[in-house]
Amino acid sequence: MFETAELGRRTSKEEYKTLEPFLRTGVLTVQYELRDADFPVVLVIAGTDRLGCSDLMNLLHEWMDARYLEASVFEAPSDEELERPRFWRYWRALPAKGRVGIFHREWTTRAIVDRVKGNLDEAGLDQRLRHIEGFERALADDGALVLKFWLHLPEKALARRLEEAENGSGKSWEITKEDRLVLRHYPRVQSVAEQVLRRTSVGGALWNVVESADWRYRNVAVAQTLIQTLTRRLAEPPKLRIHPPGPAPREPNPLTVLDHVDLTKTIDDEAYEKKLKRYWGKLAKLGRKSHQRGLSAVVAFEGWDAAGKGGAIRRLTKPLDAARYRVVPIVTPSDEEGVHHYLWRFWRQLPRGGHWTIFDRSWYGRVLVERLEGFATEEEWRRAYAEINDFEEMIVHRGILLLKFWIHISPEEQLRRFKAREKVPFKKYKITTEDYRNRDRWNGYELAADEMVQRTSTDYARWHLVSGNDKRWARIQVLKTVCRELERAMD
Amino acid sequence: MFETAELGRRTSKEEYKTLEPFLRTGVLTVQYELRDADFPVVLVIAGTDRLGCSDLMNLLHEWMDARYLEASVFEAPSDEELERPRFWRYWRALPAKGRVGIFHREWTTRAIVDRVKGNLDEAGLDQRLRHIEGFERALADDGALVLKFWLHLPEKALARRLEEAENGSGKSWEITKEDRLVLRHYPRVQSVAEQVLRRTSVGGALWNVVESADWRYRNVAVAQTLIQTLTRRLAEPPKLRIHPPGPAPREPNPLTVLDHVDLTKTIDDEAYEKKLKRYWGKLAKLGRKSHQRGLSAVVAFEGWDAAGKGGAIRRLTKPLDAARYRVVPIVTPSDEEGVHHYLWRFWRQLPRGGHWTIFDRSWYGRVLVERLEGFATEEEWRRAYAEINDFEEMIVHRGILLLKFWIHISPEEQLRRFKAREKVPFKKYKITTEDYRNRDRWNGYELAADEMVQRTSTDYARWHLVSGNDKRWARIQVLKTVCRELERAMD
Numbered sequence: 001m002f003e004t005a006e007l008g009r010r011t012s013k014e015e016y017k018t019l020e021p022f023l024r025t026g027v028l029t030v031q032y033e034l035r036d037a038d039f040p041v042v043l044v045i046a047g048t049d050r051l052g053c054s055d056l057m058n059l060l061h062e063w064m065d066a067r068y069l070e071a072s073v074f075e076a077p078s079d080e081e082l083e084r085p086r087f088w089r090y091w092r093a094l095p096a097k098g099r100v101g102i103f104h105r106e107w108t109t110r111a112i113v114d115r116v117k118g119n120l121d122e123a124g125l126d127q128r129l130r131h132i133e134g135f136e137r138a139l140a141d142d143g144a145l146v147l148k149f150w151l152h153l154p155e156k157a158l159a160r161r162l163e164e165a166e167n168g169s170g171k172s173w174e175i176t177k178e179d180r181l182v183l184r185h186y187p188r189v190q191s192v193a194e195q196v197l198r199r200t201s202v203g204g205a206l207w208n209v210v211e212s213a214d215w216r217y218r219n220v221a222v223a224q225t226l227i228q229t230l231t232r233r234l235a236e237p238p239k240l241r242i243h244p245p246g247p248a249p250r251e252p253n254p255l256t257v258l259d260h261v262d263l264t265k266t267i268d269d270e271a272y273e274k275k276l277k278r279y280w281g282k283l284a285k286l287g288r289k290s291h292q293r294g295l296s297a298v299v300a301f302e303g304w305d306a307a308g309k310g311g312a313i314r315r316l317t318k319p320l321d322a323a324r325y326r327v328v329p330i331v332t333p334s335d336e337e338g339v340h341h342y343l344w345r346f347w348r349q350l351p352r353g354g355h356w357t358i359f360d361r362s363w364y365g366r367v368l369v370e371r372l373e374g375f376a377t378e379e380e381w382r383r384a385y386a387e388i389n390d391f392e393e394m395i396v397h398r399g400i401l402l403l404k405f406w407i408h409i410s411p412e413e414q415l416r417r418f419k420a421r422e423k424v425p426f427k428k429y430k431i432t433t434e435d436y437r438n439r440d441r442w443n444g445y446e447l448a449a450d451e452m453v454q455r456t457s458t459d460y461a462r463w464h465l466v467s468g469n470d471k472r473w474a475r476i477q478v479l480k481t482v483c484r485e486l487e488r489a490m491d
Numbered sequence: 492m493f494e495t496a497e498l499g500r501r502t503s504k505e506e507y508k509t510l511e512p513f514l515r516t517g518v519l520t521v522q523y524e525l526r527d528a529d530f531p532v533v534l535v536i537a538g539t540d541r542l543g544c545s546d547l548m549n550l551l552h553e554w555m556d557a558r559y560l561e562a563s564v565f566e567a568p569s570d571e572e573l574e575r576p577r578f579w580r581y582w583r584a585l586p587a588k589g590r591v592g593i594f595h596r597e598w599t600t601r602a603i604v605d606r607v608k609g610n611l612d613e614a615g616l617d618q619r620l621r622h623i624e625g626f627e628r629a630l631a632d633d634g635a636l637v638l639k640f641w642l643h644l645p646e647k648a649l650a651r652r653l654e655e656a657e658n659g660s661g662k663s664w665e666i667t668k669e670d671r672l673v674l675r676h677y678p679r680v681q682s683v684a685e686q687v688l689r690r691t692s693v694g695g696a697l698w699n700v701v702e703s704a705d706w707r708y709r710n711v712a713v714a715q716t717l718i719q720t721l722t723r724r725l726a727e728p729p730k731l732r733i734h735p736p737g738p739a740p741r742e743p744n745p746l747t748v749l750d751h752v753d754l755t756k757t758i759d760d761e762a763y764e765k766k767l768k769r770y771w772g773k774l775a776k777l778g779r780k781s782h783q784r785g786l787s788a789v790v791a792f793e794g795w796d797a798a799g800k801g802g803a804i805r806r807l808t809k810p811l812d813a814a815r816y817r818v819v820p821i822v823t824p825s826d827e828e829g830v831h832h833y834l835w836r837f838w839r840q841l842p843r844g845g846h847w848t849i850f851d852r853s854w855y856g857r858v859l860v861e862r863l864e865g866f867a868t869e870e871e872w873r874r875a876y877a878e879i880n881d882f883e884e885m886i887v888h889r890g891i892l893l894l895k896f897w898i899h900i901s902p903e904e905q906l907r908r909f910k911a912r913e914k915v916p917f918k919k920y921k922i923t924t925e926d927y928r929n930r931d932r933w934n935g936y937e938l939a940a941d942e943m944v945q946r947t948s949t950d951y952a953r954w955h956l957v958s959g960n961d962k963r964w965a966r967i968q969v970l971k972t973v974c975r976e977l978e979r980a981m982d
Binding site for chain 1: 548551560561563564570571779804808826
C-alpha cells in the first residue's frame with residue numbers, strides 16, 4: 001500500500017514557485033464556493049509524517065479563509081468526553097454544511113496508536129474499525145465530502161526528519177515521545193497502519209496516500225487533490241430529493257410484530273397503586289446507586305400519538321432526582337441542528353456520567369414520521385437502520401444503559417383518547433388536525449414500526465413493546481423494565 | 492433578614508390537599524404560556540435547607556412539564572469548565588426563551604461556601620458579588636425573569652432535619668459533609684448568607700426568603716410566588732422595541748479619540764519584511780510557550796469595513812499552530828443564539844486552556860452596528876458597555892489574555908480600497924451596496940466608536956487603536972502588541 005509513496009517524487013523549487021499561486025487561488029475558490037453548498041468537508045490529515053501534518057494544517061490555514069475552517073486535534077480526552085461514547089468528541093467537532101473541518105490525531109490515528117501500544121487486541125481493533133467505517137459511511141452518505149490524506153514517510157526519511165528537527169532547525173520542541181515510538185517500531189506501525197487504512201478505505205471515504213518526503217511535492221499533491229475532488233463534487237447536480245409519500249398501506253394489513261402485543265392487558269386500581277409504590281421505592285434506590293457509580297442512561301420513548309408516552313415518562317421520573325435527568329422532547333431541529341447530520345442533535349444530548357437523558361420521541365423519527373411524510377428519501381431512511389444500530393452500539397459500548405420503549409395502543413383506543421382530550425380544556429392544546437390526519441396513515445405507520453422493530457431490535461438494544469390500551473398497565477411495565485435493566489447493569 | 496422566615500408558619504394537611512390541585516394547574520399553565528413568550532425563566536433554588544431544595548426541584552418537575560424544564564446542579568467543575576471563566580458553566584446552562592432553567596448550588600451558594608470555608612477573603616467575596624450582580628442584572632435587563640428562592644431553616648430545625656434523615660427516614664445517603672458543616676458553623680453561615688443575599692438582592696433579581704421548616708408551607712409559598720410573578724410578567728405588554736435609526740451625526744464632527752490616531756504612519760517594504768519575519772519568529776515561540784503553559788487568548792478585531800482586519804488576522808495567525816487557534820467571524824446569529832442573551836454566543840466560543848479564539852468583529856457589534864442600525868434599542872446599547880466590561884473582566888480574571896484592536900483608516904482610504912476591490916474579480920464578493928451605504932454613516936459610526944473606546948477601555952482590557960491607512964504598518968503594530976502582551980502575561 002505504501003510502495004507507491006516511496007517513489008522519491010519531488011517538486012522542484014522553480015516548479016513550486018510557478019504552481020503556488022494557482023494552488024492558493026484554487027483552494028480558496030473552492031472553499032468560497034463550498035460556502036453555498038449543501039454539504040460539509042471532513043478533511044482528515046494523518047500519517048507517519050506527523051510534523052508534515054502539522055505543517056500542512058498551517059499551510060491550509062494560510063491559503064484558505066481561516067474563518068470557515070476549523071481544525072480539531074484530538075489529544076487526551078477531557079473528562080466530559082470520557083463520560084461519553086468514544087466518537088462523541090468527533091461528532092461534536094463536525095463542521096456544518098458549507099464549512100471545512102480538519103481532523104488530526106483522529107479516530108484512525110487513535111486506532112493505530114492503540115493497537116501498536118497494545119491497548120487494543122485484534123478483536124478490539126476489529127470492532128473499532130467497524131465503528132470507524134460506520135461513522136465515515138454515515139457522514140459520506142449524508143453528503144459530507146470525507147477526504148482523507150495519509151502522509152507517508154519511509155523509515156529512513158522519518159529518522160532523518162526527526163534528527164533534523166532535533167538538531168538543526170530549532171524544532172526539537174515539536175518532537176513527541178510518540179514520534180520516537182513510531183520510529184522505533186516502524187515496521188509494526190506500518191503493518192498496523194496498512195491494515196487500518198485498507199479496512200477504512202471504503203467508497204466515499206477513500207484514503208489518499210501522499211508521498212511526504214519532499215514538502216513541496218506533498219503540498220502540491222494535497223492541494224491538487226483537494227481542488228479536484230471539491231470541484232468535481234461542487235459540479236455535481238444537487239441530488240434530486242424526491243420526497244414520495246410513504247409506502248401505500250397494503251390492504252388487508254399483514255400481521256406485524258405489533259399485532260403480537262396483547263392489548264387486553266389491564267391492571268386494577270389497587271394493584272396499580274401497590275406496584276407503583278413498590279417500583280418507585282426500588283427505582284429511587286437504583287437511580288441513586290447508578291448516579292454514585294457514574295452509570296448513565298439513555299431512554300427513548302416512541303409510540304402512537306396519545307399512546308401515553310408523556311404519562312409514562314412522568315411516572316418514570318417521579319422517584320428520580322431532578323438534578324440527574326433531563327427530558328428532551330424531539331421537535332423541529334434548530335438551524336444549527338439542521339446543517340448537521342440528523343443524528344448530531346442526539347449525540348449532543350448524550351448525558352454526562354451518572355446522568356440520564358429521556359427522549360420523548362427520538363432518532364427513530366427518521367424511519368417513522370420522516371419516512372411516512374416523505375421528509376427523508378427512501379435511500380435515507382433505508383440506510384438509517386444501520387446508522388441507528390451503530391449509534392446505539394457505541395452508546396452501549398461506552399457502558400451507558402440504553403432502553404427503547406414502543407408504547408402500543410389500538411386505533412380505537414387512540415380515537416377514544418383524542419375525543420376525551422378535546423373535552424378537557426387543559427388538554428385541548430395536545431390535539432391538532434394533524435393528529436387526525438396521521439390516523440389515516442395508521443397502516444403505513446404500523447408497517448414502518450414493524451420494520452423498525454425488526455431491523456433495530458439488537459441483542460445490545462432490544463425494543464420493549466408495551467401494551468398501552470390500559471395506561472396504567474403500560475406505566476407499570478415501563479417501571480418494571482427500567483428497574484430490571486438497571487439491576488442487571490449494576491450486577 | 493431571616494427573622495421573617497422563623498415565624499413558624501405552617502400549612503395544614505387539609506389546607507394543602509385543597510390547594511394542591513390549584514397550584515399544580517397554576518404552575519403548569521404559566522409554564523405553557525411561557526412557551527410562547529419572549530423571555531426565559533432563571534429559577535434559583537438555594538438555602539440552608541438543602542434537602543428541601545432537592546425535594547422542591549423534584550416537586551417542580553412533577554408539577555410542570557419536564558420537557559421544557561432544565562435543572563442544573565453545579566458540583567465540582569469539569570476540566571473543560573475549569574479552563575474557562577468561573578461563570579462559563581452558568582452561561583452554558585442558561586435556558587432559551589420560553590423555557591425554565593432551575594439552578595441549584597449555583598453562583599450565590601458557591602460564594603457563600605467559598606467564604607465560609609475560607610477560600611475567599613472579604614475582598615475576594617466582594618469581587619465575586621460584583622460579578623454575580625453583573626451577571627444577574629445582565630440577564631434581567633435582557634428580559635429574563637430571574638426568580639430566586641432561599642429556603643431558610645432555623646438552626647434547631649436544621650439539626651432536627653439532619654437527624655431525621657440520618658435515622659428515621661432512610662435518607663441518610665442524602666446527607667453530605669457540607670450539610671454537617673453548615674450545621675456546625677450555623678451562625679457563621681447565616682451571617683455570610685445574609686451579607687451575600689443582601690448584596691445580590693438587586694432590582695429584577697430579588698431574593699424570596701421562604702420559611703422551610705414545614706414542607707407544605709414551603710411548597711405552597713414557592714408555587715404561589717412562581718405563579719404570581721410569572722402571571723404578572725406574562726401580562727405585561729411586550730416591550731415596545733422602537734428601533735430609532737442611530738444618532739444623527741452632528742456636524743461639524745467633533746474631535747473623537749480616533750482623530751488622535753496618526754494616519755500618516757507608513758513603513759517601507761524592506762523594514763516591513765524584516766519586522767514581519769522578526770515578529771513571526773518571536774510569536775511562534777511565544778505561541779508555543781503559551782500553549783505549554785495552558786495560557787489562552789481571546790483577540791477581538793474591530794474597525795471600518797476594508798480596514799484590513801482580515802489581512803491583519805492572517806499575518807497574526809501565520810506563525811501560530813493551526814491546531815491551537817480558531818478564527819470566528821461574527822455574522823448573523825443562529826436561531827439558538829438568537830433565543831439567548833446577546834453575549835451567549837461569545838461565551839460559548841471562549842477557548843480551552845492553551846488555545847486562542849480570534850474574533851473577526853465581536854461583541855462590540857452591540858454598540859456599533861446594532862446601535863447605528865437600530866437593531867438594539869438605546870436602552871440596550873447603553874447598558875451594553877457595563878455588560879461588556881463585566882464580561883471582559885471575567886475573562887481576564889480567569890487568566891486569559893484579552894486583546895482588542897480597532898484598526899483605523901480614513902474615509903478617503905476606505906473609498907480607495909472599495910474601488911480597488913471592485914477591480915479584482917476575486918475580491919469583488921467583499922463589496923456590496925451595503926458597504927457604500929455604511930459609508931454615508933461614517934460620522935455616526937465614528938461617534939459610536941469614540942464612545943465605545945471611552946467606555947470600554949479599562950485597565951484590564953484596554954483598546955489598541957491601530958493606524959491602518961498603511962496596511963503593512965497596521966499588521967506590524969498588531970504583531971508587536973500581541974508579542975508584547977504575551978510576554979508580559981508570561982513573565
